[in-house]
Amino acid sequence: MMDIQIQKKLDSPSGNMVLDVVFTIEEGQMVALFGESGAGKTSLLRILAGLLQPDKGRISVHEKIWFQSEPKVINLKPQERNVGFVFQDYALFPHMTVLENLQFAAGKRKNSNLQHLIELNELGDLKHKKPKNLSGGQQQRVALARALAQQPNILLLDEPLSALDDNIRRKLQKHLLEAHKEYKLTTILVSHNVEEIIKLSDWVIELHHGKIVEQGHPHQLFASKEINEDFKVTAEVLSIESSGNSFIAQLLVQNHVLKMSFSQKQGKSIQKGDRIVLASNDFKPNVYKK
Template sequence: MLEVDIKKPLFGVNGLINLEANFSLKKGEFLALAGVSGSGKTTILRCLAGLEKSKGTIKVGGKIWQDERNFLPPQKRKIGFVFQDYALFENLTVEKNLLFANKNYALCDKLLELLDLGELKKRYPTNLSGGQKQRVALGRAMMREPEILLLDEPLSALDPNLRIKLQDEILKIHKEFGTTSIIVSHSPSEIYKLATHMIEIENGKIIKSGSPKELLLKTSGSQKFSFSATVVELKEVDNICIATISFGHQITQVIVSDARNLKVGDTVNVSTKAFNLLINS
């Protein structure tokens, strides 16, 4: 069980905000943290890892990692941390990058096999692709035999097809080791695929908490589906307004019956009833 109840002032997108995070996770759960940049998601990860200090308590399996009197240093916390920029040692081979974290050769061989890195173990990071580097980073994090795996937008720099493949690798590792995992992600499809629980943060506060299905699968009434999108272009064609919208990695166009209150950059809700697409601001 992971129990978190922390507070910390930090500078967000709109200036100084007060981060307040209060949640708990059972062992083996997979939590996704969502919200706009600067809302406090990464700070929560860094506080869990002991890389930043905050007020409040953090308990893992009944052990106190942080409270008013105690602060367990990062090296004593059983944390695996995967960053967006890989953070590999360029002068070490794939195998030695893993063994740097832990000299457990049996575990190293197991992770090399699980992550399909066996044939690359003697290569250096400069000779690896972005996806291969991220698999090495994931393997090195798991070499610490962590109780908690933290993933800070680890796939955001990868192309869509590779991103999907790496999501499978993360899920495989999570299930194989039964680790409690927490990912920061801006991708609804990624969150839906990986997470068992989701928290949405705004200006340092938790505004929504629930399963990805509850928070992301937005349907109501007779609507057959509903999703959020961003308006990237508005164009009049033969007295009809056509909105070009972006959602996930897709772009499409829909007809808008009334565009008077719409502008480029707006977030809209796209839904359907029967076979008619509806768009609402």
């Protein structure tokens, strides 16, 4: 179990703010830190890893104190925390091959079983390649395998999938979930992708300007904001023109362009470039498999 209670003054692009959070994470959970950029998610992750020192507070993990500001200052170095960390830029060592990266992380640990990690992450064909010859998704898999090679107690991921396209992203989510279960890890993941959080995590902590504004199970947390309508999506208006008694608009919904007709009254109230919400309280869709 991780008990976290910390305060830290941060210089953010939007001025000074104080990261001030108290929360608990059960062993074996996958927890997502959610919130807009600049909310303090990455700083919180860096504090847990020991890369950033909090001003005040206490962090204890499995009853061992990692940090405390009083009565006596204790601050374990990053080297002493055995945390697996997947950086946003992956931080693969450019002069080492994939296998060497894993071996370096495993160090003298006997049971790291690199062969199994290589298979789990489908790295067999890549093991003698240098990172610069890998695609983004491949680099991400190496970064994950490398973080696991050191047999960490805790795995921290800083928006690991944000730079990847949807297909690779889904595949890597699967890898991540498998590894999390197999190695019985406690995983903390920074993400601003709701779909990803719902798929992966058992608990979400939402940060806003350095404070926790909400936490709970992802389904409840994300659903609670949408109780007024049965269904709604956000769309961007690409074009709108009048056609007889109605208006025809082209809308961008996620990656799809839809054509819809609007009544005179609705059509006059929206313009090209607007962001609008399409809502329906009596929504009965036809469902079919892709």
